Amino acid sequence: MSLDRRNLLKAAAAAGVLHTVWPLGPGLSPARAREAAEALGAVYEAAPFTLGVASGDPTPTGVLLWTRLAPEPLAAEQPLPEVVEVGWVVAEDAGLTRVVARGTAPASATLGHSVHVPVGGLTPGRTYWYAFTALGRTSRVGRTRTAPAGPVPRVRFAAANCQAFHDGYYAAHRGIAREDVDFVVHLGDYVYEHGPVGGDHVRDHEGPAVLTLADYRRRHALYKGDPSLRDAHAAHPWFLTWDDHEVVNDYSGTGGGAPFLQRRAAAYQAWYENMPHRDRSATSALPDPEIHRVRRWGDLLELTVLDLRSHRSAQNLPDGTILGASQKGWLKDTVDRAPDGWHVWANSIMLSQLRARPGGPYMFTDQWDGFLAERKEVLGHVHRSGLEDLVVITGDWHSAFVDDVRVDFDDPSSPLLGTEFTAHSVTSGAYSADWNATNGPVMGRANPHLKYFEGNRYGYDVYEATPERFTAHLRVVADRRDPASPVTTLTRFHIDRGRAGSYEDPATKGSPAQWRRD
Numbered sequence: 001m002s003l004d005r006r007n008l009l010k011a012a013a014a015a016g017v018l019h020t021v022w023p024l025g026p027g028l029s030p031a032r033a034r035e036a037a038e039a040l041g042a043v044y045e046a047a048p049f050t051l052g053v054a055s056g057d058p059t060p061t062g063v064l065l066w067t068r069l070a071p072e073p074l075a076a077e078q079p080l081p082e083v084v085e086v087g088w089v090v091a092e093d094a095g096l097t098r099v100v101a102r103g104t105a106p107a108s109a110t111l112g113h114s115v116h117v118p119v120g121g122l123t124p125g126r127t128y129w130y131a132f133t134a135l136g137r138t139s140r141v142g143r144t145r146t147a148p149a150g151p152v153p154r155v156r157f158a159a160a161n162c163q164a165f166h167d168g169y170y171a172a173h174r175g176i177a178r179e180d181v182d183f184v185v186h187l188g189d190y191v192y193e194h195g196p197v198g199g200d201h202v203r204d205h206e207g208p209a210v211l212t213l214a215d216y217r218r219r220h221a222l223y224k225g226d227p228s229l230r231d232a233h234a235a236h237p238w239f240l241t242w243d244d245h246e247v248v249n250d251y252s253g254t255g256g257g258a259p260f261l262q263r264r265a266a267a268y269q270a271w272y273e274n275m276p277h278r279d280r281s282a283t284s285a286l287p288d289p290e291i292h293r294v295r296r297w298g299d300l301l302e303l304t305v306l307d308l309r310s311h312r313s314a315q316n317l318p319d320g321t322i323l324g325a326s327q328k329g330w331l332k333d334t335v336d337r338a339p340d341g342w343h344v345w346a347n348s349i350m351l352s353q354l355r356a357r358p359g360g361p362y363m364f365t366d367q368w369d370g371f372l373a374e375r376k377e378v379l380g381h382v383h384r385s386g387l388e389d390l391v392v393i394t395g396d397w398h399s400a401f402v403d404d405v406r407v408d409f410d411d412p413s414s415p416l417l418g419t420e421f422t423a424h425s426v427t428s429g430a431y432s433a434d435w436n437a438t439n440g441p442v443m444g445r446a447n448p449h450l451k452y453f454e455g456n457r458y459g460y461d462v463y464e465a466t467p468e469r470f471t472a473h474l475r476v477v478a479d480r481r482d483p484a485s486p487v488t489t490l491t492r493f494h495i496d497r498g499r500a501g502s503y504e505d506p507a508t509k510g511s512p513a514q515w516r517r518d
Contacts, residue, residue, distance in 0.1 A: 042225025056276030161395025188243030390418030440514025
């Protein structure tokens with residue numbers, strides 16, 4: 001039986017030779033680091049397009065195309081000229097013969113030889129293919145799609161989160177690459193700032209500090225080494241937000257002294273360099289990429305992407321903020337201007353209340369439970385606005401939850417505003433099966449709005465919206481230790497249009513779970 005990444009790293013640590021297998025360990029040459037990465041399942045593409053291609057932030061007339069030149073992906077500096085001219089092409093066919101747009105863009109060392117091309121003038125609701133050329137080489141062909149305009153009969157999209165490289169393989173992304181979806185939403189923890197140093201729970205231990213731009217670039221390059229992640233990027237356009245581990249665990253975007261601010265700037269730049277992110281600025285997203293945005297998928301769905309890290313204060317303050325004043329005002333305006341349709345908030349950390357016991361303390365205050373006044377203010381505004389058909393999709397927890405979103409979570413009779421779906425993680429380790437079995441019922445009794453909890457599995461969600469109904473398909477992999485693990489549907493939840501609250505599909509209600517409210 002082949003070993004997974006976790007067990008390989010733990011075995012090496014026990015033998016005192018972790019540096020020979022953890023690709024980002026100290027003292028490794030780029031060649032030795034790549035060899036170690038490949039031993040853990042990384043398979044890079046041909047240089048200079050080793051990290052693949054991607055697209056993101058589709059609109060009805062355009063999309064953002066991305067690639068990054070990295071002939072030595074795990075090197076601190078790339079053996080490239082200061083500026084490399086990169087060609088790009090967009091076509092109506094996978095063979096790239098019916099070209100609709102083409103051009104060139106400079107890839108500079110300043111931005112890690114990354115390229116972000118905003119392509120406009122495209123047709124709404126259409127699939128396109130694209131590729132890049134540089135240094136006499138051509139990248140793989142990617143596929144993307146523009147948002148539709150006007151009436152839409154259906155939209156399907158996937159959501160993923162929390163993909164610690166050292167915790168398993170990306171079979172979930174292999175599944176996403178093969179899904180019939182219009183786009184993908186990534187809800188944060190795309191990379192982790194720590195790596196394994198051994199022990200029974202390697203995800204809880206931090207290896208060498210990740211502090212510099214070179215450190216974060218190498219970390220992103222390691223994660224992009226997984227071919228299933230690159231396939232998912234090449235198959236669909238993505239919308240992106242982030243959580244804490246893209247920088248450091250549980251950080252507050254507005255706190256810390258100069259060393260932390262330098263670290264955060266390095267992390268933000270590396271994130272931007274490695275993501276298909278379109279910023280409002282036409283020239284550069286730095287030093288602070290703008291994450292929050294609203295995008296519409298025809299007349300059917302409005303996607304509101306939130307940034308719950310960059311502007312937050314410390315937790316548990318009477319006047320604390322998770323959104324920041326500007327983003328909070330923007331969110332309220334978005335609610336006030338919302339058109340008819342489904343309203344989906346891409347939310348990196350749990351919005352719903354989660355008490356440890358009835359009337360007792362909150363389990364974690366790094367999520368919205370640490371910003372009570374602002375949550376009450378925002379949900380009160382949603383209620384007063386009369387907004388209907390609200391769905392919140394969330395990551396972070398490494399487990400699946402389904403919650404009713406209420407104006408007052410401590411009052412089960414308070415107005416019901418919508419539903420929150422918290423998805424399983426791609427790989428990042430969840431609590432043990434024993435913990436889940438014990439605490440699933442505890443959480444259920446303490447939180448009357450909690451309808452479902454399942455924490456023993458890994459995967460992603462697929463959401464499908466029609467004018468009549470919104471459905472969440474909870475996809476799970478059989479084994480995160482297997483890069484080719486099959487994907488199945490654990491269960492499904494539905495929401496009927498115009499009627500707040502979700503219900504589990506009778507056909508899947510017998511599936512395993514540690515809590516299910518009957």
